[in-house]
Amino acid sequence: MQIQNNFLPMYYQLKNIIIDMIENEEIGVDECIPSEPKLMQTYNLSRTTVRKAIDELVNEGYLYKKQGKGTFVKGRGFEQGLIKLSGCSEDIRRYGLEPKPFVLKATIEKPSKRVAKMLEIDQEQETFYMERVIYGDEIPINKNKSHIPYHLVPGIEKVDFNKESLYKVIEKDYGIVITRAIRTVEAILANEEIALQLKIKEGAPVMLFKGQVYADMKGKEVIIEYFEAIYRSDQFQFYIEQHR
Amino acid sequence: MQIQNNFLPMYYQLKNIIIDMIENEEIGVDECIPSEPKLMQTYNLSRTTVRKAIDELVNEGYLYKKQGKGTFVKGRGFEQGLIKLSGCSEDIRRYGLEPKPFVLKATIEKPSKRVAKMLEIDQEQETFYMERVIYGDEIPINKNKSHIPYHLVPGIEKVDFNKESLYKVIEKDYGIVITRAIRTVEAILANEEIALQLKIKEGAPVMLFKGQVYADMKGKEVIIEYFEAIYRSDQFQFYIEQHR
Numbered sequence: 444m445q446i447q448n449n450f451l452p453m454y455y456q457l458k459n460i461i462i463d464m465i466e467n468e469e470i471g472v473d474e475c476i477p478s479e480p481k482l483m484q485t486y487n488l489s490r491t492t493v494r495k496a497i498d499e500l501v502n503e504g505y506l507y508k509k510q511g512k513g514t515f516v517k518g519r520g521f522e523q524g525l526i527k528l529s530g531c532s533e534d535i536r537r538y539g540l541e542p543k544p545f546v547l548k549a550t551i552e553k554p555s556k557r558v559a560k561m562l563e564i565d566q567e568q569e570t571f572y573m574e575r576v577i578y579g580d581e582i583p584i585n586k587n588k589s590h591i592p593y594h595l596v597p598g599i600e601k602v603d604f605n606k607e608s609l610y611k612v613i614e615k616d617y618g619i620v621i622t623r624a625i626r627t628v629e630a631i632l633a634n635e636e637i638a639l640q641l642k643i644k645e646g647a648p649v650m651l652f653k654g655q656v657y658a659d660m661k662g663k664e665v666i667i668e669y670f671e672a673i674y675r676s677d678q679f680q681f682y683i684e685q686h687r
Numbered sequence: 688m689q690i691q692n693n694f695l696p697m698y699y700q701l702k703n704i705i706i707d708m709i710e711n712e713e714i715g716v717d718e719c720i721p722s723e724p725k726l727m728q729t730y731n732l733s734r735t736t737v738r739k740a741i742d743e744l745v746n747e748g749y750l751y752k753k754q755g756k757g758t759f760v761k762g763r764g765f766e767q768g769l770i771k772l773s774g775c776s777e778d779i780r781r782y783g784l785e786p787k788p789f790v791l792k793a794t795i796e797k798p799s800k801r802v803a804k805m806l807e808i809d810q811e812q813e814t815f816y817m818e819r820v821i822y823g824d825e826i827p828i829n830k831n832k833s834h835i836p837y838h839l840v841p842g843i844e845k846v847d848f849n850k851e852s853l854y855k856v857i858e859k860d861y862g863i864v865i866t867r868a869i870r871t872v873e874a875i876l877a878n879e880e881i882a883l884q885l886k887i888k889e890g891a892p893v894m895l896f897k898g899q900v901y902a903d904m905k906g907k908e909v910i911i912e913y914f915e916a917i918y919r920s921d922q923f924q925f926y927i928e929q930h931r
Contacts, residue, residue, distance in 0.1 A: 466799035502876040555710035630874035630892035630920040632746040648874035648892045676874040684869050
């Protein structure tokens with residue numbers, strides 16, 4: 444395909460050429476696209492035009508960048524490993540990464556009115572509150588905030604969650620069986636704090652999940668957790684499976 | 688709470704004041720926050736500072752704007768109606784909106800190599816391809832692209848999908864029972880086309896879902912659809928329910 448001098452802007456034509464290469468698998472998933480100088484030369488375009496095309500394809504989820512390494516085709520299919528959206532380290536492991544939580548904060552506190560409502564507890568009842576960043580190998584995958592009614596998990600603040608999985612501890616040490624979760628999802632832009640914690644650019648699009656986790660405790664259904672988790676959206680593929 | 692002249696930037700302090708109002712439900716969901724002049728006056732701040740605080744809270748999913756009407760608190764809980772992420776008009780109806788599809792394109796075509804792989808068909812086999820925007824009342828909710836193997840739904844191009852629901856037609860007219868879906872989710876930025884179609888700003892964060900829909904056809908499992916859907920993320924709350 445060639446850039447033509449017609450009514451369409453040149454960066455837009457270059458975008459379509461690259462999309463076609465991806466659609467027709469001339470460049471495979473996780474393969475490098477041609478370098479900027481190469482694209483400038485092949486299609487006789489300025490650096491600005493080439494950059495605009497690539498930046499838009501990154502923003503639209505076709506490509507991702509690795510610092511100092513180049514620009515790669517993002518997995519758009521189901522052919523390779525995917526991380527299931529379930530907060531479980533096993534899924535990160537299945538993707539071939541070694542999951543590692545990093546605790547930023549762990550404390551016992553009184554919840555805000557909104558969080559108390561989410562947990563269906565009184566605002567006077569204490570919660571175990573934890574902020575963590577979960578890494579896959581050396582790459583941050585998500586940052587999450589957990590609120591857990593403290594009376595359901597007394598003593599949990601003594602556990603070192605840099606080493607232990609939250610759900611495993613809840614299930615093993617407290618006789619609680621997690622049964623289901625309801626979560627909302629939205630796209631937001633990373634603020635300065637999130638950008639630093641997830642090692643991405645400020646203003647990059649990220650996914651915000653908020654949810655309630657339900658569990659069975661001695662035959663009674665309880666809300667064991669209210670969480671908010673922010674996932675980076677550039678390198679990994681997250682999936683959801685639903686049955687009708 | 689008051690703005691203090693300490694080390695924290697003033698826009699950041701104002702953000703925290705507004706977040707506290709939301710967390711403590713002094714301003715409820717879908718209620719208006721104080722106007723810009725009011726905030727400038729109350730906290731003795733410049734318009735630029737107030738705008739920066741509000742813009743960041745919009746980007747981070749705390750607030751949403753309605754043109755000419757003001758800035759409102761976004762639903763962050765599960766107390767009110769939520770739209771289930773299932774592509775079904777019934778869920779939009781449950782939210783109290785009247786769903787209306789608007790067909791942009793409907794055609795029979797040969798798939799790209801990537802789409803053929805997703806549908807597990809040969810690239811020579813034709814597909815029914817449709818692009819639609821789904822409205823709830825007068826507000827666009829999502830834009831989606833469907834690819835359906837044509838041999839499973841011969842004659843489907845004669846249906847007017849401005850009036851009929853895609854899944855209803857597939858199930859009723861072709862004896863196909865939809866059983867499950869696998870979808871990936873990522874956050875991207877709206878490009879010019881999507882911004883126009885969803886009536887949002889270019890560069891606004893949106894959610895991109897891509898997926899395969901499986902169905903039962905005379906006792907055999909088939910992939911009935913590969914889709915890509917872009918959801919706006921500012922006004923509605925979308926949710927996912929998962930059982931463990």
